[in-house]
Each structure stands twice: as structure tokens, then as C-alpha cells.
Amino acid sequence: MSNASNHWEKTKSLLFKTLAIWAVFAFVIHWFGAALNSGSFPGSYFMAGMGSQLAFAILIFWFVTRQGRIDDEHGVSE
């Protein structure tokens, strides 16, 4: 496999991982919003107002680091 296609394969696999984590915090958790409110803590309010947003921010920086590493390994970074 050429360097370029190898790089793209890894990039794609990172994309799928990123989108999988994204989907959990974007859709799955809120689908079960009502179940998060079982205790005395307002769980659905917390996840929609704070939890998911923080998760997205962390996810982007994680993605950027990983993608940077992939680019470096294949000698295609700037």
C-alpha cells in the first residue's frame, strides 16, 4: 500500500472513531434523557446544558492531536 493511501486509511479510521464518540454525546445520551433524572441530580439538564458540550470540546482536541500524529508518521504534515 502506498504511503498516501495508508495515510488516508488511518485518517478515515480516526474519522469513524471520532464520529462514533460524537454520536454518543450528540444523540444516544439525550435519547435516554428521562432516565438520567432518576436521582436527586438533574441529569438530563446537566448533560444537555454542560456534559455534551464539554465532551465535544475535548473530543475535538483529541482528534486534532491524533490527526497530527498520523500526518507526522506519514511525513505529510506541513
Place this chain on the structure above:
Amino acid sequence: MKLEGGFINNLSKVYGIYTLGFLGFVILMAILEQVGVSADAIGWMFVGFTIAIYALIGVLSRTMESGQYYVAGREVPAVFNGMATAADWMSGASFIAMAGGIYLKGYPYMAFLVGWTGGYVLVASLLAPYLRKFGCYTVPDFIGTRYGGNLARLCAVIVLVVASFTYVTAQITGTGIVASRALNIPFNVAVWIGLAGILFCSMLGGMRAVTWTQVAQYIVLIVAYLIPVFWMSNKLGYGLIPHFAQFDAVNRVQELQQLHQVGTLLPTAEAQAEAGKLAALKVGINDASDTLMAKWKFFTLVLCMMAGTASLPHVLMRYFTTASVKAARQSVGWSLVFICLLYLTAPALATFTKLSLLDPNLATGIIGKSVADAQALDWVQKWSSVGFLKIVDGNGDGLLQINEFFMKGDIVVLATPEIAGLPYVISGLVAAGGLAAAMSTADGLLLAIANALSHDLYYKIIDPKADTKTRLVVARILLVVVGAAGAWTAAQGLTGILGAVAWAFCFANSGLFFPLVLGVWWKRANRAGAIAGMVGGFGAGAWYLYMVQFGGMTPWLGLDGLRFGMIGMPVSLILMVVVSLATEEPDAETQKMVDEIRIPKGKAVLDA
């Protein structure tokens, strides 16, 4: 100002001094208030001073180079571009309307928070770095070059103009609302004053000027948003940091909801008729419903807002201005950090405002107390007189029940300092922040529209031989014309802020999401497929919106006008895939171009 090493190398210093200067100005205003300067004068000074600063930055950043005008010379550092994007992104809807929406509509409304932040994951992973490597000036520039041909470019221009124009009208409306309140002038005059300020920032320096004013506007809007919430959280005794303190406040509000029978004591038909479009509080603060329909509505709104975020040209084009592909990626992360500073605060603001109004132990808690006392309050009179608030004592018992207090969501942000009994200087600050939010977004949108028309329509399609000077003159004339059209439409008062914003997202995702994403991620996507995807998706979405909103059609599966992207996007995807596969694959040159944009190394594709 002459700085050693130039402006770009001294950004932290310049904006640090600016921030201190702004805080000093706020303190000066507070002192003036104490010595008896009138509230009106303070409002004027806040609005006047901040607009003057933005205009000054706009004039200092003037340029006649096309690279500076269209993409700020591609030298904006990731963190500052993140700040500019946050201001570009957070509009009147985020600043003025969002906390009010959370206040009145509770948990289902928080789908906007999730959608408007999660969309940035899509921007970072699917689009921004690749478009940066491509080296285009505008979003239609990418579509036009990747798929080839003027028709594809023209389709992208049309979708961009419709989506952004819908959005910009809402922003100019927002500017008008804030300016008319703060300056005590009629709404349709305020709209034009707002436009003048917006044009001053963008006309002379294009993207370069807009970038540096947006950073300045971000600082004003975030200070203005955070101060009242921190103040309230501490004043009410819930804790130093409102973001952690809000959960106790939520539990307290839930107790108070039972006391005031929120959700069971609904407004009578006569009272609602008298209140018109204003709304009483009818839902609990955290009622996540377990029905399939409620879950579906949350899911679809989140999805539409996310895909819209990743297709709105005024956001994507901010990432054309960074120095490298890597910086573009990082910049998306910083954008979200700066956006989260406000978005994490909006629920806390809504909750503390609710607590202030509902808690009978607080002096500010008017619900359950005498109607006459409430009507004697300054802020109740002021906001009633402009039609944002109404008290209707439906049962005539002289007490103010939850179903007798009607308001417009926008006042949660704008009136909170007064509701909570904070000094007027805070209200002036909030007005300046709301203005900064609406102006910065309007700037970015107007520039996106005018650049698409001047670069893609005029230069690329009509007159490819035009020289740089002519192109930049045309770009500026278009900016004024589009701005005037937006202000004229806003002055007609046709659209509310939030509805129009959600429409803009759905227009953008129906027409542009798949042509953009597949342009990078699917080599087989070709011209015929992209055109079919843009025309079909946009057409289907627009048709559905028209039928539901004006044609009296019953929405399918609960997909209302806010969610018409759920119709447009699948149509766009299916058409694009089917038509692409049914026609010839793109030529070798195009495939090579796609290979090029997939690696960060090397020159931008359009420069090569």
C-alpha cells in the same frame, strides 16, 4: 499604533490592553451612575463607545489586496481565529434569545445547545482542514472548482445567498431591538444605525477588518454575558461559580414549580388572547419526556443544527484565514472553547432568573404576590410599555399567579439585571454585548454573501478578466447593496430572531452539507451528482418549509418548520449518490486534486 514585530506578533498585547481598557470603561460608567448620570446617557455611551471602537478597527484594517480582503492574508493565529469564529457564530439568537428559550421551553429547547456545539466536531473532522488546504476564497469556490463548471458554482451561490440572507435579516433585527431599547429610538431607525455600524467594520477591510473587529466584539459580548450571571449566583447565595451552583438552583426551582403549579395552572384562553404572542411559563425546568415523539424531536433538532453548522459558509470561511491546515483544525477546537464559555452559562442564566422570579422568599420573587406591587416595579412598567411583558389578572384575585405573567423570551437576558436588582450599568453592558453579538454575526454573513456574489458570480462567471481593483470595488458595492436589502427586510419586521435562524441552518444543510462533505470524502462524486444534490435537497427542503409554514400541510412525523433539513438532507444525499453513480466518474485531474486536499503538506490546491 506602531508595534515592534508588527500587529500579528503583538495580538495578545493589543487585545490585553483593549480588554483592560473596556473593563476600565465599565468601571467608569459605574462611577458615573453613582454620581447621578442618567440611565439613558449611560446606555448611549455604552453603545456609542463600543461601536466607535469597532469602526476604528475597521478603518485601520483597510486594504486593497484581494488576499487580505477575502481571507485576511491567511495569517490569523488559531486562538484568535477561534475567538473571531465564536463572535461570528454567536448571534443575537445565542446572546439574546437562547436563555429566554431555555427559560420558557425547558429541556426540549436545550437541543439547540447540543446541536450548536456538536456541529463543530463535524467542522473539525469532515471539512475545515480540507477546505483550508484547498485554498479557496469562498465556499462556492470549492464547489465550483471541485465539481467544475459554472452551473455547480451558481447553485452553491444561490444556496449560500438564501441561507445567509435569511440569517442576516434576523441579525439586523437583533441589532435593531437592542439599539432601539438602549438608545430609546424607533425600531426602524435603529435598524439603519445598526447597519451603518456593521458596514463601517467590513467595507474597507473585508475579511481582515471583520476578523479583528470580531475578536474585539467577542471580548465585549462574553464580559457582558458572564458578569450578570456571576453576580446573581453570588447575590442569591448559591455559590461563587454559577456553572457549579446551578444544579442546587434547579432543584430549588423544581420545589417552587410545585408551589406555583407550573405545568398544571395554564393560562385561560381569554388571558392568552389578551397577551397575544407573549407566553406564560407552562413547562418544568427539566422535564425530559419519555415519549418517542419527544425523543425524536430532540434528535432531529440536534441533527439539523449540527449539519447546518457544518454547512454555513460564514462559519466555514473563517477557517480559510489560518496560516496552515493544522492551525485550521486547532482553531475549530478553540472556537468551541470560546463558544462554550457562553453556552455553558445560558442554562445557568435562565435558571437563576427563574429562581429570582419564583422564590417568594426573595424580594425579586413577584409570582404569588400582589399584582399591584408587581405592576409598580420599574422594570415591569418599562418592558410592558414596549410590549415585551404583560400581566393579566385573569381570576381577579389581586395575586399574580404563574399563568398570569406573560413575557417575551428575549427579556430574560435583556431585563435580568433589572429583575435581579443589579445597577443600571449592568443593563448598559448587556445592551453593548447583545449589539456586539448581533453585529459580529451580521458582519460575517454580509461578507459571505457579498464575497460569493463578487468572487464567484462576478469574477468567475461574468467577467473573469476583471482586475483586482475592479473586483474589490464590486465587492464593496455589493456589500452595501446586500446590507441595505437586509436592513429593509428587517425593518418590515417579518421574522422573529429564532425561527429565521433555524431556517437558515436548514437551508444550508439541505443544499450544501452533502456536496461539501462528499466533495472531500468521496472521490466518485461528480458534477451531475453535486448539482442534483444541491438543487434536489434545497428544492425539497424549501418546498416542505413552504407547505408546512404557509400551505397548511400537516407536518410529517412531527417535522416542523425548524426541522425541514430532515427532508432536504436525505433527498440531497440520495440524489447525489444515485446521479453520481449513474454518470461518468470525475476525470483524472479532479481525482488528483482530491488526493491533494487530503494531505496537509504542499501548496494550497488553488495556488499550485
